[in-house]
């Protein structure tokens with residue numbers, strides 16, 4: 436079923452993208468086929484020359500993958516979406532499609548570790564340099580822009596300190612300098628924040644996280660307009676081949692149907708947990724956008740619907756104390772992954788940010804007492820009790 440734009444978000448999340456076959460199936464089918472058959476040689480020629488739209492080969496298009504792309508594009512408010520094998524291949528495809536040697540990226544410092552390595556180690560080899568700036572300081576972004584800057588890249592809120600960028604301000608800045616603003620919308624998802632409606636040019640996702648929401652599959656996506664995404668990024672996909680598998684697309688498609696319900700429930704649990712943590716002895720500081728104490732709290736309700744599902748807090752006593760709290764848990768999963776129904780707990784300084792030098796970690800504000808929780812959907816009383824065990828022995 437093809438859905439007109441006037442349907443509400445929840446309806447698009449459930450109805451968009453499935454084009455029912457003559458079998459009349461109600462559920463979305465998984466098309467496990469690598470190639471497609473043509474009626475005759477003339478049609479084959481027309482497909483290959485792009486004179487006739489349609490499937491050729493599943494590295495290019497697949498109906499299950501297309502259904503996921505159409506649905507996610509409708510949810511982000513973009514014209515076009517290209518699904519990829521992972522979140523990292525979404526960023527790589529975007530960069531290969533839109534940049535050339537000599538171009539520069541200005542990026543937030545507080546981004547996913549592998550993204551930093553991709554920019555600094557691999558893109559740099561091909562003559563694309565990246566400068567890093569503090570996410571929440573528009574003045575620093577402006578100062579870093581040069582004549583060759585082509586992309587501004589960020590995540591908001593940031594990991595693990597939950598700092599937020601003002602997307603409208605940065606979109607205006609990007610456009611005044613003829614640059615594109617790219618937002619990794621992994622933490623909020625379109626259920627809580629739609630950067631394209633605030634002026635961003637491109638959104639990318641690690642579908643591995645909340646879009647799936649149950650820790651089953653690895654995947655990614657890039658969303659934007661027909662020219663940038665439908666032509667440039669799609670061109671990289673069909674040529675270089677980091678395509679999404681139909682099975683994974685089907686899992687993500689079903690994940691999107693419950694995305695809004697899940698994100699609001701994650702955020703409700705996270706808000707309750709953050710408020711509770713603020714009152715615990717031994718907790719020095721809690722980082723959560725939904726708290727009045729958060730420096731960009733004013734963006735809640737305008738840019739970002741709720742505080743989201745990630746809560747970070749600092750305990751007194753550094754690494755030893757943080758590890759003690761983590762090791763005292765019985766229910767929470769000790770893993771750096773996030774965006775799952777299961778609550779996860781991690782020590783950023785020695786895991787996700789372990790490869791940084793001490794100076795880099797200090798500049799990024801990642802102290803040894805910091806603990807990050809990706810709050811899941813278990814009963815909040817059980818999550819609190821599991822953390823209380825460790826906090827009690829600090």
Ligand SMILES: *Cc1c(COP(=O)(O)O)cnc(C)c1O
Nearest residue numbers: 521522523547619621641643654
């Ligand atoms: C996990 C993650 C990625 C990378 O996605 P993969 O699916 O693991 O390749 C990129 N950005 C953010 C914010 C992430 O959390």
